[in-house]
Amino acid sequence: MSGKALVEGMISPNKAVARTRVIGLYRAWFRSIPEIIQIFRLEKTPQECRDKLKEKFMVNKDVDDVRVIDMLTIKGQMELDETMKVWKQKTHVMRFWEDPAGPKPQPTFLEKFLKGR
Template identity: 40%
Template sequence: MTSTIPARLATLTKTSSSPAESRKRALKLYRDWYRSAPEICGLYALSVSPAYVRHAIRQRFEKNRNVTDQRAIDVLLLKGRQDYQETMNCWKQTDHVMGILLAPLDRPQRTFLQKFYEGEFTSVSFRLIRVHNIVNSGKDEAAVIPAASGI
């Protein structure tokens, strides 16, 4: 196991003032990931080639290519930088790298019922969905829920 200096990759949280600046920051993050592919393979003793790691990194960046909201881009850059720091400092297990970073992104969209059957929705989720529907419908919650009958 190699020793790392955690502060070596630490950066301050930044907000981009323009789309050009966020593009520059995204390209820098992409280059950092791309150049680190051989080191990632070595650090985690992965059974995949650096070319495969680079391909997976490219897919991750391509997935968010059409995001235009400046705040969303800043959050994606922050999370990408944090993920890079955690990966390069060996703060992840090999399974994390293989399962999260290198997993294929071609999972099809699922409907509400498919997610429900898989157990992704709990009673809290149902309450939040119900409150959201009530608020958006403009109805008073008391009008939706019947009063106690007194029986």
Template identity: 40%
Template sequence: MIQHGVFAVSNFAVTTASATSANEARARALALYRQFQKSVPEMMKLHEINMPTSAIRAKIREEFERHRNVEKLEVRDILYAKGQMEYQEVMNVWKQNNHIMNYFAKEEAPPKPTTFLDKFYEGRS
């Protein structure tokens, strides 16, 4: 087993399983959400993220809220598996900082020029 930091790489690996009910799928999603939220300080340290903790926690919540109204269990299972993979990639530092910062690109990007002159000044015609 390969060691990375304090955790073994396989510690974050989770076998995929289908939820048998909506309540089970909800419980798994909440557990994953809590796991992400508890790991924010460590994520910030691992990836040297220079942002407020509250901004990162809010972004995590936003990502989970986007899928709140999904009702099909099959889709929930896929979202859960993707979330687990995302968590593993972040915590094992398999993602680079730019991958993580892409989540915040909308908030930090300057507004796009709309008028002809603004586009011209930006170099886009």
């Protein structure tokens, strides 16, 4: 069996199949939320976690390329597997709630001075 044949089996033949896989992944995450909260002793409610899950999935709602959808689905499944096998620590799980832009840098004294503050 060639490597190409192995990869072709993972690629969705069309957008409908890819969509079905995404929905299956979403449901798997959704069902795992109570267990994730318990395993990592999160100070989050199940509803907060479900809202964040929906937010994370909605970021990629406009992706049309089936190959990209498959790649994102595979990465999402790997994240779920790593989370459920406790290959992550609580800090890794809590990073889902961080602002992706990061904290805004505070202006230094010199920057404030030059702006006339």
